[in-house]
Amino acid sequence: MKAPLPTSRRVTRFLGYFDQMDGLELKGWACNLAAPRVPVTLHVLLDGQEIGSVVCDLPRSDVQENIGVMTPNLGFSFMLPASLADGREHRVGLRFPDRSIVPTLITDGEDFLEEDIRAVLQPRYVYESFVDGFSRGALRGWVQQIDPATGSRKGQCELSVFMDGVPFARIRADRFRGDVAAAVGGDANCGFELIIPRHRRQTGQKTISFFAEPGAVELQGSPVTTTLVDDRLEAHLLSLNETVGRLHREIASLRTQIVNLLPEQRFNLADYDVWARRYFNVLRARVAERRQQLGPAFIGKGPLVSVICPTYKPDMTDFVAAIESVMAQTWSNWELIVVDDGGKSLEVAARMADYCRTDPRIKLIRLKKNAGISGATNAGIKAAKGEWIAFFDHDDLMVDVALEGMLQAAHGSDPLVIYSDEDKVDQAGYFQEPNFKPDFDYRYLLGCNYICHLTMVRADVLRRAGDLSATYDGAQDHDLMLRLTEIVPREDFLHVPEILYHWRKTPNSTAMTIANKQYAVDAGVRCVADHLQRVGHEARVEAINNLTIYNVLWPCGRQPSVSIIIPFRDQVNITRECISRILAHTAYKKYDIILVDNWSMEDDTIAFCQEMEKHKQVSVLTIKEEFNFSRLNNLAAASSSSDFFFFMNNDLFVEDADWLETILGEALAGADIGAVGGKFLYPNGAVQHVGVAVGPDGVATHVHRGLRGDDYGYIGRAVLSHEVTAVTAAGMLVRADAFREVGGFDEENLKVAYNDVDLCLKLREAGWRIIQCNNFVAVHHESLSRGSDDRPEHEARFFAETQYMHQRWGDVDLYRRDPAYSQHLMLDQNYYDLVTPE
Structure with missing residues (x-):
């Protein structure tokens, strides 16, 4: 705490004091009475040795109003090295230029001592957090601890929870929150959830507070004051939810409101043992039921x-x-x-x-x-x-x-x-x-x-x-x-x-380990390479980080033509950056760029289009219509005679010179490959896209969203290329013949959202394979170009497009059970949470 101004002290031409130590940060003020407009430089001592100096030139309005001296800023702040937070006692002090001691307030806050502080130094605990509130019967939120010196963000913090001011629980914020990592960076394992036990869900208001430890720093959004649901109301809500789900499933927003009021046990991969013991009982019952259906003849014969x-x-x-x-x-x-x-x-x-x-x-x-x-x-x-x-x-x-x-x-x-x-x-x-x-x-x-x-x-x-x-x-x-x-x-x-x-x-x-298994790694590389040679493929095979997982790099072989199609409206700086990177970082030569100008209004855009068309590989298609992503891309594709289309957002930035050859090689590796997507990262390095999973519980989700960019992901699927049901049109290579065969993007029903997912489902339904190519990596500033679907003005349109996807694909096996994503994994999360066995 800041001290009151001293009432007396020995006479000196220097005035000031050391009034606060916040973790490793020292604060206070000083001035020179003989030259009040010249900032004072103080010496910082640790254990009797000078370790630095600090200039008193920061605002301290509380002091300037009281000392009666016309002086500019006179406050100071000095951060001690992080290495001093070593659990041992240290002596910390400051000296005026004449080497006299800067007075220090002792712990009772009343007197000043002209001596150094003795203290066990601790780092200052800085947290960023938020309590989201109740969802599915649990209080959820997230918290990250921030290192003030480096800015690094750490998850897995411990929390103290109080109910009506009384200690209630201590929990760890270690659940995966890809949305947080995508937004602010840092450790994605920073989420928490608190399920209130049934015996504590009495009626009446309760105030629940969350504090990050160490430091007892209260989280943003805390406390939460709520009326907890009792058993009788819970039973009523369950019945109501079943009725609404049966009679009016398409009103997704209403269902979400009801479901969010109901407690539900959730499992993630860390809970697998508990989940598995419940699952195996369900599995045995399922096999027994099937046994009855097939009859004794099946087992007997x-x-x-x-x-x-x-x-x-x-x-x-x-x-x-x-x-x-x-x-x-x-x-x-x-x-x-x-x-x-x-x-x-x-x-x-x-x-x-x-x-x-x-x-x-x-x-x-x-x-x-x-x-x-x-x-x-x-x-x-x-x-x-x-x-x-x-x-x-x-x-x-x-x-x-x-x-x-x-x-x-x-x-x-x-x-x-x-x-x-x-x-x-x-x-x-x-x-x-x-x-x-x-x-x-x-x-x-x-x-x-x-x-x-x-x-x-x-x-x-x-x-x-x-x-x-x-x-x-x-x-x-x-x-x-x-x-x-x-x-x-x-x-x-x-x-x-x-x-x-x-x-x-x-x-x-x-x-348990691959240690001392180098022979297995080498054998794996040989067996994949030999197989590819037997089936007539030329490809380079290499182990990834000396593990038994392998990267297959395909040569491009023939040189098909590619049209890179990029819709945009104004946003000249973003679009120029996108185009400049393509032109500078594309070794493959047989491509052209079709810029689709969707009714730009700014003067700079006209000059930009003229500038772009000076490049022999760039053309501009102007379409003066309301924004319809599907139609813009369809019109551009119709104007092209290329073998492949690469649909690309203007906020996707490429860097690898071999990016286009990489995905073309992937597409040409099989005659039945209709589309290829890439691995796209947010600017902070977190994963935005490594494939899309689909299903009626959420239409589509970006798996691994928010994961560290260099993480292997679930069973290696964030680094290994593999088949998926859908990829994002933020950067998607599509075989032109396949695109025309399925009718392109749906410009009537899916003008903005899900058009890429719908296109991929049509391709899969027609027998084409879709590859998530994790060797093609680019940075994607998601929704920078057109904004988010979560904004209120977009809700009605987004809801209608969501309903169309359910109606169009709801009875199709490919949609009901994504063949590239397990039925045991939830779709309404952006990582691999487990479906409760039933």
Whole structure:
């Protein structure tokens, strides 16, 4: 606190005092009575040593009004080095130019001492925060701690919560808030939510306050005064919500208001173990219901499944658990072939002999010499008698309904390869790191073996693909999957979107670490490169950061023509920057730029258009109509005869000279690729776009929005190129033939929003693939050009376009269940939150 002016002190020509220490910041004032208009320079001492000086030239109106001296600004502020916040006591003081001590107020705030302060220094805690209020029965908000010296923003702060002034809870603000990171930067893990327990949801007003710790700094938007919902009102609201949802689903705004009043347990990836234990009960019930529907004939006449389990010196506890997880299968028509790969373990041999006597479905093959993972697996496949062959590691676990769930999903569709989702289980039995996979994605498979476990292959198809090759040990399963793609059509790969397999996570397992697995990284690069060579593709393959994930860089090959189409209205500086970057940073030569001038009004724009048209690669198409993004792009495309269109916002800035060749190479890698999108970052480096997921719960969402630009993302999908259902037209390459085939953008119903999503859905429905190319990176100033849809004047139009998307696509499987995004992940978030199992 600032001190009152001193009433007396020793006579000196210098007057002043040191009245405040705010964290590491020293504050006070000083003046020279002999020369009051000359700022005084003070010396700063730490532990008796001078560490700097500070000039007293800051405003201090409280002092200037009281000392009666005509003097300019005389306040000072000095920031001590951050390294001094080391938990130890230090002596801090200031000296006038004549080396006399600047007086310091002691802790009782009444007297001044001419001595230094002794204190354990602490940094000043600066926070930016906001309490959003109630949503879905919880109080939500966010907070970031800001380092005053560097400006860096840190999440995962601790909060003290008070209800009616009484301590109520202590929580950590560590939930993912991509919207915050996108807006202000810093750590996206800065969100919090507080669910009020039922026994505290009494009627009547309650005041809830939030304070960031350390420092007890109250959050912006705190306190919140609200009337909590009691059980009786909650039941009434639930009933009302069901009625409204059934009779009037399209009134989304009303539903949101009601839902926001209702408590609902939410799960994110950090809650996966709790979610999984609830999910597996639901999964078992779902399989049992399907069993009843298919009837006893399905189980009685169902195919034999051969489970191949190569083993070499396993941990006995984990090995026993693995074998017994197969024995516990609800599907009874299986055989388990355990291949002892020259391990020569008497304990394993004895235990396996017991299992073979107990259950004739279990068979043991002993190899005299160690043949490696590929050789041992081949021996098991050779002995298998099943119609299906499943692959199983000797320390992993199958969910008890795994085989039955796989075969139920295959019933009636006759696939050749089936794979499920998977997770990991640690040594304490906690479920972790779920891998919710997309439907078959060849592009993603080139970057990593996302299929992995549990995988079942028709025995005849597997034998036609050939033995596993020891050349690729460490990546032998990846090599097998790629070889299967060479003989199995993509429609004959079936994804079962259920967690049916648990990787065992131990200190020495691949699931735990890639350390000392360089051979696996090298083998993975070779197997991908060899596969591409076999199918006639020239491409460069390289490991990403020396991990078992791979970057595939396609050469452009032939040189198709590209029209870069950029609508704009005025905003000359932004548009000029966009165009200048294209012209300066595009090595590919066979392109032109079509600037679509949508009724610009400013004089500067006329001169700008004339300037741009002097470039031989730039033309200007003037359209004097109301803004209709779809129509502007359609008209520009109609005026072009290029092989490809690149639809581009005027606030997208490219820097990499190879950007256009990169996405063209991606588009030319497959004759069925209709569109390619890029990875776009906000100016602060956070992710704005790495693909769009679609669905009736929210029409579309930008996955990974707000993530750090260099983060791998969920299962590598922020760095690996992969198939998606939609990409943003802020920067989207579209094959011209495909664009014309589906009728271009919808300029009647989707003038502003969702036109890119609708175009992508039409392309997917027509059989074209869409690639999210994460090798093409650019900076996007989202909505800088036309503003946000959240503004009140846009609400009616945005609502109508949202309703059209539901009506147009609501009955289409592609929209109801995005094949590139798991049904277990929520769409109404911008990161991977989990859908409550039901």
